[in-house]
Amino acid sequence: MMKKYIYKILFLASTVGTLVSCEVQEFNDLNNAEVDAFEENLTRGDLQDLVGGILYSSRVRLGTYYDDCGVIGREYYRFSGSEPRFTGDLLGREGLTLDNNTFYITGPWGARYRSVKNANLILGFIDGQDLSAQFTGAELSATKGFLKTFIAYELLLNLNLTDDNGIRLDVDDENDLGPFVSKSAALSGIRSILEEGANDLSNGGGEFPFILSTGFNGFNDPGSFLQVNNAISARVAAYQEDYSAVLSFLDDSFLTLDASALNTGIFHNFSLDQTDIVNPLFLAIEGLTAANARIVQPDFITDAEAGDQRLDDNVVELPEPIMQDDLSGNFAVFRYKTNVDDIPIIRNEELILLYAEANINSNPGETVNALNIIRGSAGLDPYTGPTDPASLTDEMLTQRRYSLYAEGHRWIDMRRFDRLDELPIDRPEDDVFSKFPIPLTENQ
């Protein structure tokens, strides 16, 4: 009897013992793809997903970026029931200043550098392994050109916020970040990244080894994307006031001096897919309350020339004014009509205006021509004012104000022409800030 039990128990014990003594298994990240996974054996499918990630990450916190530029540039007010800092800090109400550890700078700043990191990691994967079995040299070159163009564009958006405070240009090695560089060094750095990208794209053959979203239609092969690269370079050169370079970049860009092609360019796409994001700048007009609204700064309406169709495109009159924090307006921003509308990265209307700007001193006739294309498209009569550089600059800035409304240009334009003091002050103690501080966690 006893023996029987002992045998049974010993059998059970040995079973348990076997189970207990075996090795512990090591697991990877069960829920997400690890960065390490791509360091060896990058496939075409992987590259598609990684580039798709750039399309995603370049849109994160864009709403905050545009609100930063739009509110400080006095294009519109951002009313929010749960966020008083839009009408406080950003407008410099009663001694308030821009904080270095608040969402309006930390959010977009971190998101742009995240996107840069996504791109730098792909560049590292490409350079760190022999991919000749998977990709042709031209495909890899095209990919690098695409990525460098995006890196430059993302860096430029951050520089637009911090301006004279500068940015970090060299962020490839997360353990050894490059220094903060001045605005002028940053601009020339960005321009040379773009030029490297242009070089890669020109050696990029006929096809990208990945597909892009519909916002890139017309510019989704290395050759046409090179035109986008040059368009962005033209913007950078304008910021550098290097107008001859602007013209030569525009020459190689998709600039078309044609009022019917104002919206040629590349765009961010949005969708209602659960893993996608919606257009952050869209707010329905029905049911709009001060709890969540973008209200047009009233001067934008009153300063407009009679019959300017761009008002109809961009704003909607409200039945009664919406007010918050001693600010009020009866027009709401309606730049985007649905929550899946595209947001432009760069488009022909800006290029025409850059062309006009670059010709002000050298060729004022071309400036007037270009401005008249814009005016015509808005239903306005041709420009009849004086053609001295100061007058043309005024007119060019006005057309930029209305053509590129709520696209993040007004504040930067007024800043580069030293005209921030001309922006309207809505409350006596308000301030117009010229730049954001560097985020606290950069430890500067």
Added chain:
Amino acid sequence: MKQNNFSHRYLLFLFLLFPFFAFSQTTLTGTVNNENGETVPFVNVIEKGTSNGTTTDVDGNFTIEVDELPAILVFSSLGFETQEFRAINRRPIEVTLGESAQALEEVVITGLATSIKRSNSANAVASLSAEEITGTTPPPTLDGALYGKFPGAIVNANSGAPGGGLSVKLRGATSIQGNTQPLYIIDGVYVDNSSIPAGLNTVSAASAGGSSSNQDNPTNRIADINPEDIANIEILKGASAAAIYGSRAAAGVVIITTKRGKAGETKFRFSQSVGWNEAINLLGVRDYTEQRVLDSFGEADRAAFVAARNAGRLVDYEEEVYGENGIISISNFSMSGGSEKTKFFAGVTHNNEDGIVKNTGYEKTSLRLNLDHSPEDFLKFTLSSNYIYSSSDRGFFNNDNSGTTIGIALTATRPWDQLFPNENGIYPDHPNNSSNPLQTRDLVTNRETVNRLIMGGTVNLDIYKADNSNLELILRGGLDFYGQQTRAIFPKELQFQKLSNGGLNGVSAQGDTQNKNYNLSAFLVHNYFTDSDINFRTQFGLTRENFNQNTQLITATGLVASESNVDQAANTGVNQARLLQEDSGFFAQEEINFKDMFIATVGIRGDKSSNNGDANELFYYPKASLAVNLNEFDFWDEGSAWNQFKLRAAYGEAGNFPPFSALFTSYNAFSTDGILGISLIGVRGDADLKSERQKELEFGTDIGFFNGRVNLSATYYIKTIDDLILQANLEPSSGYTTGFRNAGSLENKGIEIGLNTTPILTDDIQWNLGVNFFKNTSEITELTVAPFNVGAFGASLGTFRIEEGKSATQIVGSYPEGLRVIGNAEPDFQMGFNSDLRYKDFQFTMLWQWKNGGDNVNLTTLLTDLNRTSHDYDEFGADPSGELPNGQYRPGAPPEVHVEDASYVRLREVGLYYTLQKKKLAGILGGSIDSIKFGVSGTNVLNFFDYNSYDPEVSNFGGGSIFTGVDVLPFPSSKRFLFNVSVNF
């Protein structure tokens, strides 16, 4: 008792026939009673270490001759816990035997497979009996029964939502960003205590502002365990006691033993509790006047206010939402019994509770079957099995960024707003807010449903048994399996779901979690008794644990008609999270006992885990302890009133795993207009991350006077946690916002004092009074990353901050000159008072808990101020200059205005019972009823606090971290009143 009972008795009887063999003998007399005061016949009374013995007569009296005093008598009887009594003089002896399931207090766990007499333990292990857990009043959940009953724990409810949601923290801050909840083990089974969010964030957007913490406020799964089933809980509060549990034990271990059957007559017990709960504290309505309404809300509202006032239509919406009396019903039936070989305990409990908000509530059914089978003397099988069904409707509360939760919506609601549905059941849109709280309350579903099976089995085999040594083999296995469904359904007719209001046209978030944990272990225990009175106990064991959890959350938006199925929707998103961990280890321990004078223990646990950077590296966790019973020494005056004096010291180490994802730097998958893409998560992992290591040294003393009428236990501990795992800030230009690293050390020092007394003990009256005191202070002793803020909503509103040389739970605020410390969440001290007064068949018990100090970040007030609806909006006091009324001052005020003292004093539990004993029930049902107990009881009946929100006990971010006490419009807490009847037959 074993089946040789009768032969024993026979032998004893023979011995009694020959008393003349003894010389210079002392005669001891006494009586043995059970806990109900009835005498117990036929109890074996043996002089310890001899074969001298007797049994009690039919009236429970006995007489025994012993050679000399002092003598130790051992009392044992079928169905009762064996008890020893140390006779030091000839006074008549009174012994009360406890029924075995309820009398486990005398032993405490020291090894994975063994326990030790409490009087020999070197650790301050707290233990709670069934009487302490459920005796005063049925607790809402198991962890809710731990409040104030022993020193060393901070128990905090996250909100008042039905179905639980509590955190238990033992001996201070055990981790900054890792696990701080103790390990729960029930009958040897590692039990999961996850909190699985229901996906409410899709609607509330609570974490949209960058706060990635889960604010869904789910239940923690230990709430499934039925308190009525529990015989005993032991709490190993830190590494010095818990080192044998190794790499999961840093936050302490709660060891739960369930009730088991006893051989003998089959016993039945039925109990029913019925009652209600109601809100502890409602804030009230602002004192509106025409002028105030005009100033705050404008002319249109003034007119509406006047019209509603004149028509008597002003509504207290807070009362409307939170003013329900939720009905509670708890039914419990159990039976136990069996033969010498096979014993069983079977129980079923059904709880049904409504919350203080309509459409909230909690329902639970628990079935238990525990079996013990001993086919032979040397062999014993035990099986514990428990099936649980639970369902909780938790409503839609806590923080949001979309104005949709009920609490947030109420802050925007004014008494003259008309929110009630019309005769067709159509709810009006809220005039000042994106949601109508009455509509949200009535139409939103937020339900967690769990089906759970917990099974554990043990085999004990005495391989070898002799006079001076024995060897036992113990095999143990446990399984915890559950499926949890979460259903968060927001129908499209809700104000904030309407497309015209920018809504998603209905949201259905359905989550399914499968959780399977199993653990296996094998132990050998060897006891060796020497002639020189040194006893050795050696044990060795192997352990293996496996954890597997898989959660799939499907979020559908744009629902078709009134469908809630996730395929009947315009857009569907799926999220899957898996968790897999394998641990394997061994342990060895040696215990040396010299005449109960010195008890020394040394042990080591070695653990490896898939959750370490190197899965097959063994990490070692040593322990050592020494207890010295001075009262056992020869010099001790046996006759003195001071009868216990123990000094003890214990040291141990334990681990705490990194969060599961902390080892990896990974991408998340997204899409852009249909194109898949992967983008960095933004948190940099560290593949070389080490587990946190806790080292705890505790020492203390246990002192007893007057035969146990006064017992004092005092413990001081120093606990350091090295290799703190921190998710520290990185420069955002690196592409990452935070990164995991081992970056610091944390120290806790604390003192625990427990005093148990029996001031009155007569035939009719017995009064037990217990007091416990607990104080802990923490300090970050080393931090190798820059100080950082964590756990709240930013420094302008008051936030926690991790900083070297400072308390781990300090609260700072931002001021023009920089950050300033404005509070600390850690209480100054905590005390519990329990009183148990029995007069004849009446029993009155009370448990008071006092938490003194400890601050909260109260943003409930701020949010009501912003909407100008605060109950004290027009009062003065917050503004030190006295210029502005509170409601105007607070929103723009410096952060200290949001930091409030969260002290409280509560009557946690109170009960008044009367027991009808068997003799009075003799005429009923042929005398088959043993006793009937009935009475009234309550939970949180009296609450004293000076705190400007619903309850100072709150946590917007749940119970997972040490950063509780952030108050953002929670589900208000409630008090419970119950009528109870129980029948034993």
